[in-house]
Amino acid sequence: MKLKSAFLALLLAAGQALAGVAIQPDNAQLQYTGRIDFANRLRPMLSWPGTSIEGNFTGASLAVKLDDQQGKNFFNVFIDGDLAKPVVIEAAQGSKSYPVASGLAPGAHRFLITKRTEGEEGGTFFQGLELADGGALLAPPARKQRHIEFFGDSITSGMGNESPDDGPDHLLKDKNNFMSYASITARALDAEAHITSQSGIGVMISWFPFTMPDFYDQLSAVGNNDTQWDFSAWTPEVVVINLFQNDRWLIDREKRLTPMPDDAQRIQAYRIFVQKIRALYPNAYIVCALGSMDAVQEGSKWPGYVRTAVDQMRDLGDRRIDTIVFPWTGFGGHPRVKQHQANAALLTAFIRQKAGW
Template sequence: MKLLIPLLLLSFHLSAADTTFFKADHPYIQYTGRIDFTDPATPRFWQPGVYIKLKFKGSHCTILMDDDTHNYLAVQVDNLPAKRFQTTGKHNMINITDHLDNGDHVLTICKNTEAGIGYLQFIGVKCQALLPLPAKPVRKIEFIGNSVTCGSGADQSLFPCGQGQWFDQHNAWMSYGPLTARALKAQWQLASVSGIGLIHSCCGMPFPMTQVYDKINMRTDSIKWDFSKYQPDVVAVCLGENDGIQDSVIFCNAYKQFINTIKQHYPKVTIICLSSPMADQQFKPVLERYITAIIKNNKNVYHYFFTKQYGLGCGGHPDLQEHKQIATDLTNYIKKIKKWG
């Protein structure tokens, strides 16, 4: 994940007979995340961490992706380290070769940037053949949170902090949520927005999490998400950093109501309320006190408190190595409470 692979137009010379175009609505393509399938042939998605998976035959594959802005993607072939791509225009073709043999390969495409950067629209792939994938993992996790959950400020491999655009250090693929899910052999979904709070968001954002949690685009879009499409076993909530110190009664009551909302959507879910990995020594005990009161006598609701502050990334966010540590610790905690081997 250390190198940006330049976005390439079709530069290798293949005859038309070598590849076939497979549209985005092909039944062999798997989707996970909040996606707008109004047009199944051109699905759109805004949220970080949305991912697409397919299996192709051959030594090369070309991804066709339309873009609203200049989003970053993580692209993984088989179990090789994922590579970062950035789109360069409205219509993009991304060549995947990686010196692959002419066998069968699994391709995973993940949106690395968040809704504030705009949508991606998947058009399809060009390859020799598409093959069926195994069924998705049975386990499912949802991660609700702010910029940390988005992977904001984590990846300084291309631009050091303070340089480039605000989203150039985004890396949702390597953020703690997807890392935890992959370690647990689970699907993941990120319901996260930079700057968002439970009742008070920062940076001029006019809405809190409670107003956008049911949306496909959690920034501006009005299309509602159908919660029946993804019923997680575990929901990890990491909110409070952008709220700061609030009236304890108002904050705790709002948090309890939000937990009730989650339970209404997911009746069998286990909920874990996380403290903030960015919290300083003043705010850390306050948020822990809030969460302790919130989960008291609340069935299937647990707390997870970070033991240290993580802030080596940009703007005081965790960097990639810190996300790995957070994921390792959270993975062990989920294994314990869910008895997942």
């Protein structure tokens, strides 16, 4: 009996050691960033690229619990600020726990979870964390004081940015919004970012039935839907718009828009969208960017459309708006990380000069 009791005690102790500490998604110490759907506080849904969850904790291990809609999403998890070595989660469809750190030293640690992929891969419900037995969630890091929002397409999302130069750039594992020019710029400026982007989207036409003027105001990035983002909940001081690459392909190359819009109509369509953003953010500095894919190659009219639309807005009295064109490098695919880094350096310097950051 004594041996049996001792054995049961050991099993109970082992079970307690392995049980861990569950952190629910509605814990006030978790810091969420981005357009996240909190309709159910115990199942917040992440859909936009770059949406993130951050926090501080104690304990020797960390696991992340996710319920992914399609099994197509990828996430980065950074531990203790080591941004060069993410643990990459390839989310399986359904509910699953993903161990991301173990053997951590005693004391405080930090985690950052970021969505590498975007709305076309579906949404992911965050189901919380699991810490080692005895671990605890601590007060979160201070929020950044600056806010910057990006409206864009696959370039802004980071499509194919981690692909080899001579490889395909459509594989989901190679899409990493954290290393897009948008996210790199936000970090360089010490700004909190919202990435409102979708691969294949345009202003007048997209590779699917909806355009950015249909999409920009959604809470959920999963297709064209009736959800509504509350623009009063978060206000950027700087907005970057990088659109028109897909319009260039679909109108000029694919001839899919009939009747074919003339130059004035292209300029007007772009200006009307930018004016929608201006109405939402009357005090923001708006940067109308383009590139660095072939919409900016030598001889292209598309940079001129952007510049003219901005000039028209300036003629109407808007002084907090300007244009930047990322240079054409001759690379035909989606920009790789090195091109994103170069474009981010240009954009960072531009924003510092124009917005006083």
